[in-house]
Amino acid sequence: MSKSKLIRDAVHGDIEMGALEVELMDTPEFQRLRGIKQLGTAYLVFPSAVHTRFEHSLGTSWMAHRIVQSIRRSRSISSDEENVIRVAALLHDITHIPFGHTLEDERRVLPRHDKDEDRVEYFLKQSEVGRILMREGIQEVVIRTIRGDESFRSDIVGGAISADLLDYLRRDTYFCGLSQYYDQRIFESFIVENGRLVMNLEKQGRLRQDALSELINLLRIRYTLSERVYYHHTKVSSGAMISKAVELALREGMTLEELRTLKDETLMWTLRELYTRNLTVAHLLKRLDSRQLYRACHLLSTEVGENRRQEIVNRFHHDLEAREAAEMSIARASGIQGQEIIIYCPSFGMSLSEAEVPVRWDRGEIRPLSASNNEEIRILKEKHKELWRFYVLIDRDVWDRRDRVKNAAAAYIGF
Numbered sequence: 001m002s003k004s005k006l007i008r009d010a011v012h013g014d015i016e017m018g019a020l021e022v023e024l025m026d027t028p029e030f031q032r033l034r035g036i037k038q039l040g041t042a043y044l045v046f047p048s049a050v051h052t053r054f055e056h057s058l059g060t061s062w063m064a065h066r067i068v069q070s071i072r073r074s075r076s077i078s079s080d081e082e083n084v085i086r087v088a089a090l091l092h093d094i095t096h097i098p099f100g101h102t103l104e105d106e107r108r109v110l111p112r113h114d115k116d117e118d119r120v121e122y123f124l125k126q127s128e129v130g131r132i133l134m135r136e137g138i139q140e141v142v143i144r145t146i147r148g149d150e151s152f153r154s155d156i157v158g159g160a161i162s163a164d165l166l167d168y169l170r171r172d173t174y175f176c177g178l179s180q181y182y183d184q185r186i187f188e189s190f191i192v193e194n195g196r197l198v199m200n201l202e203k204q205g206r207l208r209q210d211a212l213s214e215l216i217n218l219l220r221i222r223y224t225l226s227e228r229v230y231y232h233h234t235k236v237s238s239g240a241m242i243s244k245a246v247e248l249a250l251r252e253g254m255t256l257e258e259l260r261t262l263k264d265e266t267l268m269w270t271l272r273e274l275y276t277r278n279l280t281v282a283h284l285l286k287r288l289d290s291r292q293l294y295r296a297c298h299l300l301s302t303e304v305g306e307n308r309r310q311e312i313v314n315r316f317h318h319d320l321e322a323r324e325a326a327e328m329s330i331a332r333a334s335g336i337q338g339q340e341i342i343i344y345c346p347s348f349g350m351s352l353s354e355a356e357v358p359v360r361w362d363r364g365e366i367r368p369l370s371a372s373n374n375e376e377i378r379i380l381k382e383k384h385k386e387l388w389r390f391y392v393l394i395d396r397d398v399w400d401r402r403d404r405v406k407n408a409a410a411a412y413i414g415f
Contacts (some may be wrong), residue, residue, distance in 0.1 A: 002026065007058065011170050015062040020083065020136065021090050025058070027128040029094060033057060035263025039172060040099045041238035042229055044291060046176040049229075053093045056171055063163035064089035067156050067197075070190040081153070084138050088145035089157045092164060094129065095119040097259055098267040102239035103246060119260055120147070155197030160357035161218065162197075169221050176229050180221045186214050193358075193366055200360045207362040215357070215369060219380045222354050231346075231387050237293045240344040240393060245284045247320060249275040280339035287395065294342055297402035298392035298409040302385060308415060309348065312390055316345035326412055330392065333408035340395035341405065352384040 002023040009015050017025065024030055033054040042049040068082045095116065097103065124130050124143050133139035145153045158164045166186070173180040189211050191200045201211045229235070246254070246267075252275050262270060268285070276282035287293065302309060316323050323343045331338045355370040355377055370377055392409045394402065 009055065009059060009062070011167070011174050012059055012062055015058060016065075017058065017061070018083070018086070020132075021061060021086060024087065024090060024129055024132055027132070029123055029127045029129045030054070030057075030091075032261075032263060033093065033096070035265060036096055036098055036100070037264055038168070039176075039229065040102050040235065041242065042176065042232070042235050044238050044293075045232050045234045046229065048177060049172070049175045051171055051175045053096055056167055057090050057093050059167035059171060060092060060157070060163045061086045061090040063166040064156050066166075066187050067163055067190050070187045071152075071192055071197075075192050084141050084145060085153050085156050087133070087138065088142045088153065089163045091124070091129065091142065092146050092157055094123045095260075098262055098264045099239065099242050099246075102243055118256065122257075122260060150196070152192045152195055152197045159197055160354050161199060161215070165218070165222075165354065169218065169225070172225055172229060173221065176225075178224065178228065180224055182218055182221060183214050185210070186218065189215070191360065193360060196358060198358045198360050198366060199369070202360050202362050202364060205362060212372075212374070215359075216374065216376055216380075219352065219354055219377065222352065223380050223384050226384060226387055231389070233296065233391075234293060236344055236389070236391060237295070237393055238288065240342045240391070241284045241288055241294060244342050245271055245275075245281045248278050248281050252278055252281075283339045283395075292396055294393035294395055295399060295402075296391045297394050297399075298406045300390040300413075300415055302388050304415055309388065312413065312415070313345060313348040316343055316390070317347055330405060330408045330412050333412070334401055334404040336394065336398045336401060336405065340398050342393045344391040344393060346388055346390075348388075350385045350388045352381045355381050 002019045004019050005017045005022050007015050007017055031054070034052050036053045037043065037049075038051050038053055038056050039046075039049045064085050065082070068077055068085060071077055097119075120143060124133065124146075125139065130139060133142055141153075145151065145157055148154045148158060156163055166182075169180070169182065189199045189201070189208075191198050199211070199215060201208050201215075246259075249271055250256075250259075254270070254275065258270075259267070268288075271281060272285055276285065300309075300312065304312070316326065323345070327341045327343055328338050331341050356368045358366050359369045359372075360366055361372075370381060392405065394405055398405070
């Protein structure tokens with residue numbers, strides 16, 4: 001039988017893990033997360049950004065504990081409820097695959113990890129993790145909490161301002177070497193109202209300006225990470241190259257069942273050993289191995305206007321075949337090879353969802369943070385939306401033909 005453990009974490013210091021959490025951590029499914037980097041290819045820009053989803057998951061469970069401690073000042077939460085919350089926080093990323101956000105959110109090769117029924121079934125029901133959860137009688141409630149069942153439990157784990165966010169803001173900034181911190185007093189603001197997690201900015205009928213300032217500081221940190229890390233052009237290019245290779249491997253015979261068992265390095269090994277008969281996969285892996293990343297020769301931003309941006313996203317974000325048809329047509333028109341071009345089109349969102357966290361204001365009313373008249377919140381939301389970029393990326397070896405590619409791309413896309 002597992003025992004509780006005190007674990008030294010680089011970000012949070014000593015964190016306490018209960019016996020059930022330790023037992024879940026020691027399963028093969030959870031240990032696999034040691035091999036999946038939290039930030040995908042960001043290490044190509046920030047060399048120390050090699051932290052994994054394993055330690056992030058431990059940190060998320062600890063942040064969930066901190067939030068529950070705060071809520072207990074004003075509301076009773078049983079030890080059984082906390083147990084479910086901490087286990088759900090620990091397991092919230094267990095369905096991730098290598099380079100998950102790149103494959104799921106950016107290129108839309110696969111559905112989101114927590115929305116994929118097959119992966120939920122495999123990792124949380126059929127596995128050793130699933131057997132432990134079933135034994136404890138908490139399997140279904142943990143799954144509902146992870147998937148977002150509109151309860152305060154799911155809000156704590158993965159809501160707008162949540163245990164997930166409070167861990168990765170500190171962890172990602174720390175390992176990327178960015179001097180961005182939030183004050184620990186943020187934990188004093190968590191309350192539960194009408195069964196949902198709320199940030200309390202009211203004290204004795206007055207607005208707590210210090211608590212509001214700290215919430216805005218969280219938005220600043222989130223924006224900084226998006227601008228400098230998550231959407232860094234090198235991360236975009238390298239992620240697009242890996243995604244393209246995986247897309248083609250799936251067409252060549254790689255299965256989703258195979259993909260969900262892999263780690264970062266074993267995915268790259270599998271692509272190299274089994275799928276380089278596809279010349280494009282071979283070319284992309286060779287470039288990645290030498291960090292000869294594709295460069296953007298055509299770029300569109302939010303300046304194209306909302307209607308045109310929506311049209312571009314509808315055409316190229318959701319449709320793999322449309323992206324490939326565009327790549328091949330542009331390549332032919334500009335005299336380059338099909339493996340020398342990649343289209344990258346992020347989703348339409350970019351809405352800084354953290355600004356929509358429910359807040360209790362000075363008169364006791366519950367409204368989203370963004371519903372305030374605070375100018376800085378409005379500016380941060382707008383700036384975050386403006387991070388959206390559509391890229392046409394080409395191999396460095398054909399950079400001398402970038403103008404021809406740019407013109408062909410503009411003609412094909414219409415912008």
